[in-house]
Amino acid sequence: MDGLLPFELGIPHRIFGRPKDARGRHLYEVVTCSIRPPGPVETDADFAIHVANGPETLATADTVIVPASYELGPVFDEGVLTDELAAALAHIRPGTRLASICTGVYVLAAAGHLDGRPATTHWADAERFQRLFPRIKVDADVLFIDDGDVLTSAGVAAGIDLCLHMVRRDHGTAIANDVARRTVVPPHRDGGQAQYIHRPVPDPQQASTTTARAWALGRLHEPIQLRDMADQEAMSVRTFTRRFREEVGISPGQWLTQQRVERARHLLESTDLSVDQVARDAGFGTAQSMRQHLQAALGVTPTTYRRTFRIGGDGSGHHRDADAHA
Template sequence: MSAHRVVVLLLEPVIGFDAAIAPTLFGAASSPEGAPLYEVLTCGLTADPVLANTGFAMIPAAGAEALATADTVVVPGTRYQPARVDGRLEPQVADALAAIPATARVVSICTGAFVLAAAGLLDGRPATTHWQHADTLRALYPRVLLDENVLFVDDGDVLTSAGLAAGIDLCLHIIRRDHGTQVANAVARYCVVPPWREGGQAQFIESHLPIDDFASTAATRTWAAQNLHEPLTIGRLAEHAGMSTRTFIRRFREETGQPPGEWIRNRRIDRARELLEGHDLSVDEVARRSGLGSGGNLRHHLRRGLGMSPSSYRKVFAGHDR
């Protein structure tokens, strides 16, 4: 089989950091035998150099015709003005996006979401963008279900990420979704970044409200991630953090953008996926070690989140029969 083709559309003036994320991460993903899992191609509206926003230009490998060959299209952050000023796309950009195959997955990084929104691809769908630009996007495109508190949104065939480094989080998520945790972790190690980051944009947004102390839930989150197999009630977490339950829940949301229960559940599912990929354990034992309790509970979460059973997940991502 040919490698999955990722086409990165550079719209001037492109955010240089964002433009390098997809080629770097997808380009680093390989099978256990060392075969590349993605073919990455950059393109512009033409093959001419594309100016970045910070004093240099990037030379795309192709013009907009490459979009018609894509399995996944990535639109990095851009200061492209029409979509950010009056909400409309220039005909040349609209025509380029219209050539994307209906079967292709479409991804935006940072303000690339403005381009997808202007094309109508985010109408009625959950999405995110850089928190500084959320109000502008919401005003221009009220049909977008915008959430500026998260690092990325996966809505199946359309995925969006927050600003800058959140594009790394999203690309790692896509690689993990396509090829499993071990491949994504290998890419993260190569890039010297964490396989996943906790929380959302809320932890980075400037707050003008007074903070009454410097207590953090970070140490408790680390402890919880190391003890997922144990019962982790809100009361126990709050006690570990030395806070009242009410203060702990509020502080946890401020720091991660998620309620504690949701965060714990997601970490347990991540742990279960790692165990399914890397160990020949029974489904019940995977559920026990990850803190999900029973094989039935594990099956429920994998089917709801990934659309497959534990045994199917293991066959796809680890090659085991059990």
């Protein structure tokens, strides 16, 4: 769409263009299309982009990603699609996975794909977005939301987090982590948008929670109490919890659970350890506890996750091919 942000348009190409299987074959085909016939599309920069594919390309997509635009017109002002945009979106097949980066969520919302569902967008737009689309459950504190067949991300670089998550969901942690390393970004960012909202700059002498997080990561297999983490920074539990939320965007308990889920995923994918042993090594204690946390975070059991993403066999660590279209 006109007014698109080149950086955000480039995110899907960079992230989905990297993954390959053991035989060097690309796991995704990435195709860019315009909402009108092939030709130039204006950006918010001092250059235009020539797009070789028109909206009919959307009919071939397994995944459609809508990047942000600063010229959404009635979509942004009134929450309704233009005739041109509605005609373009009509090419999308039922069952296609949909995703948005930043204000691209307005397009999905105006098209009715988010009614009654959770969604996020850039924190600066969240209140306005909620007023315009009151039927959507807006969460401005997270970097992205995965609601199955519809995924939304916060602003700008959160699109990287979303696309890496989609690669992880499609093909496993090992492949997603490899893409992250090659892109020189963390495979998983802690916290949410709360850490990026403007607040007074802290005193440089003010202690952080970095040491406590590093200490906890080295002991995920052990029981870790909030008091233990606070002691690493010589803070009271109350001060540590407040400082942790300011820096990470979530509570220490939520963060620990996230890290343990990631550890369990890695062990299930890359080792032959029993589910009980994985649960102990990841710090869940019991297989039942790990099963509950993985079910809540991923929607699958440990056994199903391992069967789907186990690295081995054909060496790919993935369970299906998918196409991503930006």
